[in-house]
Amino acid sequence: MVTKDELLEIAERAIDAALPSEGERPSKLVEAMRYAVGTGGKRIRPLVCLASAVAVGGRAVDASAASAAIELLHNYTLVHDDLPAMDNDEMRRGKPTVWKKYGEADAILAADALQALAFLAAARSPRNAGQVVAALGEAGYGVVAGQVEDISATGDTQYIYEHKTADLFVAAAAMGALAGGGSDADVARLRTFALNLGLAFQYEDDLLDGDSPYPRAETERLVADHTAAAIAALDGLPGDTEFLRSLAQRLVGRSV
Amino acid sequence: MVTKDELLEIAERAIDAALPSEGERPSKLVEAMRYAVGTGGKRIRPLVCLASAVAVGGRAVDASAASAAIELLHNYTLVHDDLPAMDNDEMRRGKPTVWKKYGEADAILAADALQALAFLAAARSPRNAGQVVAALGEAGYGVVAGQVEDISATGDTQYIYEHKTADLFVAAAAMGALAGGGSDADVARLRTFALNLGLAFQYEDDLLDGDSPYPRAETERLVADHTAAAIAALDGLPGDTEFLRSLAQRLVGRSV
Numbered sequence: 001m002v003t004k005d006e007l008l009e010i011a012e013r014a015i016d017a018a019l020p021s022e023g024e025r026p027s028k029l030v031e032a033m034r035y036a037v038g039t040g041g042k043r044i045r046p047l048v049c050l051a052s053a054v055a056v057g058g059r060a061v062d063a064s065a066a067s068a069a070i071e072l073l074h075n076y077t078l079v080h081d082d083l084p085a086m087d088n089d090e091m092r093r094g095k096p097t098v099w100k101k102y103g104e105a106d107a108i109l110a111a112d113a114l115q116a117l118a119f120l121a122a123a124r125s126p127r128n129a130g131q132v133v134a135a136l137g138e139a140g141y142g143v144v145a146g147q148v149e150d151i152s153a154t155g156d157t158q159y160i161y162e163h164k165t166a167d168l169f170v171a172a173a174a175m176g177a178l179a180g181g182g183s184d185a186d187v188a189r190l191r192t193f194a195l196n197l198g199l200a201f202q203y204e205d206d207l208l209d210g211d212s213p214y215p216r217a218e219t220e221r222l223v224a225d226h227t228a229a230a231i232a233a234l235d236g237l238p239g240d241t242e243f244l245r246s247l248a249q250r251l252v253g254r255s256v
Numbered sequence: 257m258v259t260k261d262e263l264l265e266i267a268e269r270a271i272d273a274a275l276p277s278e279g280e281r282p283s284k285l286v287e288a289m290r291y292a293v294g295t296g297g298k299r300i301r302p303l304v305c306l307a308s309a310v311a312v313g314g315r316a317v318d319a320s321a322a323s324a325a326i327e328l329l330h331n332y333t334l335v336h337d338d339l340p341a342m343d344n345d346e347m348r349r350g351k352p353t354v355w356k357k358y359g360e361a362d363a364i365l366a367a368d369a370l371q372a373l374a375f376l377a378a379a380r381s382p383r384n385a386g387q388v389v390a391a392l393g394e395a396g397y398g399v400v401a402g403q404v405e406d407i408s409a410t411g412d413t414q415y416i417y418e419h420k421t422a423d424l425f426v427a428a429a430a431m432g433a434l435a436g437g438g439s440d441a442d443v444a445r446l447r448t449f450a451l452n453l454g455l456a457f458q459y460e461d462d463l464l465d466g467d468s469p470y471p472r473a474e475t476e477r478l479v480a481d482h483t484a485a486a487i488a489a490l491d492g493l494p495g496d497t498e499f500l501r502s503l504a505q506r507l508v509g510r511s512v
Contacts, residue, residue, distance in 0.1 A: 025415070029404040080368060085341075085360035104341035105407055108364065109400050112336060112371065116396030119375040123393055129386035133379040140372030144365050148285040151361055159281070 001242040002054050004047065010060055011046035012039065014068035018121040032102045032110035033117075037075045038093065045070045045168055047247065048197070049176035052190045057239035058180025065124040066132050066175035072118035073136060074168055077143055079111035086151070115140065128178040135178065139171030157213045166198030180239075189233050196230035197248055204251060227252055257498040258310050260303065266316055267302035268295065270324035274377040288358045288366035289373075293331045294349065301326045301424055303503065304453070305432035308446045313495035314436025321380040322388050322431040328374035329392060330424055333399055335367035342407070371396065384434040391434065395427030413469045422454030436495075445489050452486035453504055460507060483508055 015037060020030045046067035053063035082089040082097040083104060090100045099107035118136065125132040146164025149155045173194035177187040203222045206212035212219040230248045234241040271293060276286045302323035309319035338345040338353040339360060346356045355363035374392065381388040402420025405411045429450035433443040459478045462468035468475040486504045490497040 026401055026404045026408065028408065029401055077368075080364055083364065085364060106404065108336055108339065108341060109404050112333075112368075113397050113400040113404075115368065115371050116393050116400065119389060120393030120397065123386050123389040125386075129389070130379050130381075133375060133385070133389045137372050137376030137379055141369050141376065144369040144372065145282055145285055148282045148362065148365050148369075152282065152284065 001240055002060060007047050007050045007060055008043060010050055010064050011043050011067045014064040015071055018068040018072060018117055029110055029113060032098055032106050033114055036079050036098045036110055045074055045172040048169060049172040051243040052173040052176030053180030055237045055239045055241045055244055056177045056180045056182030056186045063176040063179040065121045066179045069118045069122035069136055070172045072114045073140055076111040076114035079107055125179045127181055131178045132175045135171045135174040139167040142167035161199055161202045165202040166195050169194040169198035186237055189237055192233040193230045196226040200226035201251055223252055257496055258316060263303050263306045263316055264299060266306055266320050267299050267323045270320040271327055274324035274328060274373055285366055285369060288354055288362050289370055292335050292354045292366055301330055301428040304425060304450060305428040307499040308429040308432030309436030311493045311495045311497045311500055312433045312436045312438030312442045319432040319435040321377045322435045325374045325378035325392055326428045328370045329396055332367040332370035335363055381435045383437055387434045388431045391427045391430040395423040398423035417455055417458045421458040422451050425450040425454035442493055445493055448489040449486045452482040456482035457507055479508055
């Protein structure tokens with residue numbers, strides 16, 4: 001079985017390669033982008049991407065550019081969500097947010113640049129580049145649509161969770177499966193896996209934060225049901241699915 | 257010769273097709289994006305893109321998705337440039353800017369969504385989709401790098417003009433040439449054309465605004481030199497270059 005450490009090493013290397021080198025001009029932009037993306041994060045979306053390439057019978061390294069792309073896209077959304085005009089958050093992961101450290105203008109721009117670099121990385125996918133980019137583009141639009149719904153007065157929880165959270169998981173899995181050379185049926189299986197994984201992840205988050213829109217027992221049931229649906233979707237895949245299966249299981253209680 | 261009206265019609269139709277339909281959910285996001293992209297603009301970058309497909313011997317319609325992509329990307333940058341944390345502009349093209357009309361949060365998000373949709377459109381290019389996306393990604397990063405340099409205290413004019421302005425012209429031409437099936441040599445010719453066109457456009461802008469960083473006579477010479485270099489780069493292309501030639505000529509005095 002492919003190990004988490006092996007996948008994390010591929011992901012960190014790919015993320016580093018997708019960003020301009022430190023000191024490259026304009027150095028402030030490069031510094032702000034690298035600060036935003038950070039190091040040593042959980043990298044759950046890149047892990048899902050790389051393991052999806054393995055699950056369809058490909059090699060994790062085939063999806064390395066795609067795994068960097070999804071992480072850059074995810075991190076740009078966090079930088080914009082933290083802005084004063086949005087959530088007005090000053091701290092993230094125990095450090096000052098990008099706008100707090102570099103100012104609003106450079107935070108807006110660093111995130112914009114991260115989105116462009118995400119698509120540039122996706123386009124470098126050695127297989128099915130057009131489809132890999134399209135999957136990222138759909139999620140890149142969906143995640144914003146979910147956020148717009150989230151900050152509106154009449155936000156619909158189901159819509160918000162599917163788009164703001166699950167779309168990036170779905171894209172991660174689809175991009176990995178496409179980069180790994182998966183069949184249409186296998187890409188569809190992994191999309192189903194990731195949709196359910198993303199929803200389980202979000203409901204689990206609600207439990208941990210104690211702010212679920214549903215009663216606790218109902219939310220616990222949703223976590224269990226979506227975890228089971230995610231795992232069931234892995235049946236029939238030709239490659240090693242052990243990592244994805246254990247990832248889904250460990251998400252419950254968030255021991256990942 | 258292909259006419260400007262023919263190209264504009266292709267561009268407007270492609271831009272409309274690249275955006276969600278009015279009323280689609282979340283309707284506020286769709287409305288803000290459509291407001292940002294507008295209608296009846298000059299669409300210079302889409303025109304360069306479509307005419308570049310023709311210049312390499314392809315059909316303008318081959319580059320229709322690419323032409324929408326470059327316009328969406330251009331418009332997202334304008335929305336973010338206008339924000340209070342950036343230029344703090346309340347009016348653009350005689351109308352309230354997006355943040356003034358929809359609020360800062362929705363303006364940030366609408367522009368983010370436009371960038372994602374730009375790449376989604378580029379990925380739909382019927383030919384060379386991976387390279388078309390890569391050209392857009394390079395320009396998408398370059399235009400932000402140019403803007404970061406522009407708002408820094410020690411901004412370098414040459415760097416700013418090449419990236420903030422010319423990169424989008426270069427991408428427009430390269431994307432059109434790639435979508436039109438151009439050879440590497442022809443794509444390179446059109447990149448040279450567009451770099452010079454973009455610089456001539458920027459210096460001409462400085463003359464019109466009366467805020468050139470160089471003496472007026474020097475700026476006039478730069479406009480003339482870059483226009484001549486743009487037109488010279490069209491030599492050797494296999495297709496109809498008449499439109500691009502006349503576009504470069506009409507840029508002087510901005511009669512386009």
